[in-house]
Amino acid sequence: MSSEIQQQSPLVGLQAGEGRPLQHRAAGRVLLNEQPLVGLANLRLDPGSDAVRDALRAGLGLELPLAPNTVSRGRDAMALWLGPDEWLLRALPDGPVDLAARVESALAGHWFAVTDQTSGYSVVQLHGPGTRDVLNAGCPLDLHPGVLKRGQCAQSHFFKASVLLRPLDEQGDGWELIVRRSFADATVRLLMDAMQ
Structure with missing residues (x-):
């Protein structure tokens, strides 16, 4: 008997087959894609500290956005502004899943709080x-x-x-939604209904 634990998408009941991410198309107008197990981390720190921002920039190549509701993109991750001292870090495609550990390493010796959110949320994208x-x-x-x-x-x-929404293009035809794991199945089913 194996004691290995494997993460599983909360959308596994909607997936087309074993291990394949959810993909749903409606009348050629909208395509819904699951982005399975995207590395996510909640970060809280004092944005007024130059030393903390410098350490994050050196460790992750990431400049935190300080304007409300903005996003910045770094070497391996992006930061989405949630509040004056709070951000959601999202790994870029093929980026690290262990964002929280990377932040802890980069900010060692500074005041901050980071929590791994990878298994707590689902990420879906809509295009069309x-x-x-x-x-x-x-x-x-x-x-x-x-x-x-x-x-x-x-x-x-x-x-x-x-949900946390992020436009993916200039025309408004591509969007990303980040939703709590416990609401992911219901939210995606509602999205699929709205796509009909």
Whole structure:
């Protein structure tokens, strides 16, 4: 008997086959893709500390965004602004899953708090000309690309599930949603219903 623990997507019940990430297309207008097991970490620190920001820049090649609802991209990860002293770090494709450990190493000796969130959230992306219509079925934000642009992010909800939204392109046809694991299945089912 093996005692090895394997992480599994909360969307495993919706996946097309063993080990294949969820992908759902509706009438050629919207494609939903699961981004399985993306490295995520919640980071809290004093943004006024030059030493902490320098250490993070040296260790991860990442400059924290200080303006509300903005995103910055570094060498291996991006940082999404959540509050004046809080960010969600998201690994880039093929980036490290162990973001929390990388931050701990980079910021050793400084005051900060980092928590691994990799298994606590699901990441899905939607692409296509009908994407904003799908999101607007359950999200109250104005998602027009003139209002919420690439390089920004916003915390909101899709129906009753809290989500972190990030536009992926300038036209507003590509979006990423980061949703708590416990709401992921229901949220994706609602997205799929809205795609019909």
